[in-house]
Amino acid sequence: MKSYHVDIQYVPESVTLLNMVARPAPYITNYMNYLASRYGVVPDERAGRVVNLLQEIEDAARAEFSGDMETVKFYCDAENDFSKPDSFANLLVLVGSLCDHVRTVQEQAEYLKKLPEQEYLTEFYEILKSYGASTAEAASNGKETVTDILDAIVQMNEPDARKLHLQQLFMHHKEHQEVLLGLMLRAQKILKKYEKRLKAFGEEAIAYLKEELQEQSLADYFIHEFYNETHLSTENKNSDTYVSYLKAATLGFYFKGRDVDSADGIVCFLGVIFSKNLNIRTLMKQRNTLSEEKVIAMLKLLADKSKFQILSTTVDKSAYGAELANMLGLTTATISHHTTALLDQNLLSLDKVDTKIYYRTNPEMIRALIQYLQDKLLKE
Template identity: 30%
Template sequence: MSIECTVIKEIDYYTESIELLFRIVNKNSYQNLKIDLLKRTDEEKHAKICYQLDKLFFIQEDIEKHTDMNNPDIKFYFTKFISDNICIAKILYQCMRHSIFSGSRKDIKSYIEQSFDSIKNNNTLELSFDDIDLKTSVYENGQRVSFTDRIGSLECEPAQKWQLLELIEHSGRHLDILYEILDQTVAALKKHEETLVELKEAATEYWVEYFEQHNFHKLMNSFYNISEDSYPSKPTFIRTQIMCCNRVIFYGNDENMGDYHILDVGILFDCNYQVTKRQLTNQELSNGLKLLSDPSKFEILRFIRNKKAYGQEIAAELKLTTATISHHMNTLMKMGLINIEKSDNRVYYQLNKEAVNYLLEVTKNKLLEE
């Protein structure tokens, strides 16, 4: 079955501003990113990388001049939090990344507050962090845990737990402060609108043309090594990201994600991006090792190391819920550690031994041979 794909053409200036301020505050220069990528990519891609990142670096320098780096609110909302890719502002705005919802400022604020109310009041939802998000998944074995205990069990420093409690309890007040900061950045960013539109349109046109000739299953096979026609056939929205130019993030294959998928694609990427073949950064390497160290994910991978198995079968064997299996598989898929294929109307999972071997080989080289 073909998946309906819609490429979003509009620029989301608030999301782009959050990413840009995050990079400025944490000194993640596009110039340094360019140097790194030129070392790790084929020469044929260098011209495109230099052209795009030089433009982003110019914008970054200009916005930094108009940003009060001594403002404690800017430091609070945009300094790295938990991982190298998360900050308080991203957590506060994260439900918008998982959604195609749009509306007035008032509607968006209400939508975000409702999202945090759900996190606070639904005591069946386990909280955890991955590389980019505060995640929610249904507790294994039907557990119910209080909000404070769920925050308390997170793997982070006590001070960070208090910050999360404060953030979720008073999300409306924090949104008001965040929007005051973002409004100034959006105004400054729109002075570079011609450049941003050029970069956005080039990426958008590429994906529009791609989906005129290929389906989403083919792209998922290229990105995540999923056999074609094995992925849930939900409408999918492709969002090209300008400031977050060097990441591909897929929101899907999760029962909590609703009736559609979202794929965020940085403007540096095309359909030839592959999780298991490209060079892993130190952060990506660390993320992969974290997945292997998680007891449930480790047992899942052991169970499917020499055979294919479908979700209910894995859930019964490991005494987990199918929702939990779906959540784990989504995370493992993004790292390319599993293969997915469809047979007899069931979706089967199997360990991607090549990807695991590559992850461990890179780990060995980084630690012992470089």
């Protein structure tokens, strides 16, 4: 059964708002301009109204937190991809794929207060392993220790100073949660003022999606189009699609549970920006269309020895993250960082074998890149 939800997910949206405030202003406008340039799309009148509303919300938040920017940046500053407004704050209050979508910030605070320490370690570990990545490499065994998490932080592809910062946040998470949740409550209050206007756009996005996909679920569409027809079973699994507001151009899904095959449901995300005139099919098509900007981004990736080795290693045989780490002498966190960048440019594709996700070089995109270079540089 497919279900659709336009209610604001106040816990993740509040964290996202804080993360955006921690970035240089105006984040929303700059981000949407970046997407328009990258994918070669021209925003229509509706998209312009969505961006204006989100920018208004960002401006209101900047005014609200103008006297607390040092604290906001302490928890929400990040050096990761500009296009992914996440930070260590997401980890601290467990805002990831395990976040309960119906909770308010107050309810999340109560949940964290009552959560047994082992369960916190497990949830923190799972979000940590997928932080900044396109796919989750390994599931938790439910028995993680503090040492396991500290070791996982050390393996992250982050500067040493930021690793130390995250370790300190984790080791003293109770006191830091109290401060961060206080900021989130203020962010939630801002979002509530715009709830009616946001949900009106959310209703439009869901109406578009239903018309666009008809009987197909968003997860099935992603698997077929975005993941190069990787065979992930969606049969007999309930599908819940949530509108993402501040991450207005996001598209994604995950399986609810520790294992893909035994998962009892699928959660999908649809950015509020999408509509009939700015649709997901156009985005997917543009993702496979080469431009000078995209080619330059690809060449920068290929200039990195480790990323080039990942592609050359997976030409004839796919491999999962831990295998690549062993073959190339890298940490799984570094492999996750590299594969995310390669997937983002469609240079890698995904295969599923048993319960593992395997990476394979995408020959179609490699051929397209070579042809583009021949056309531009050799005039052949």
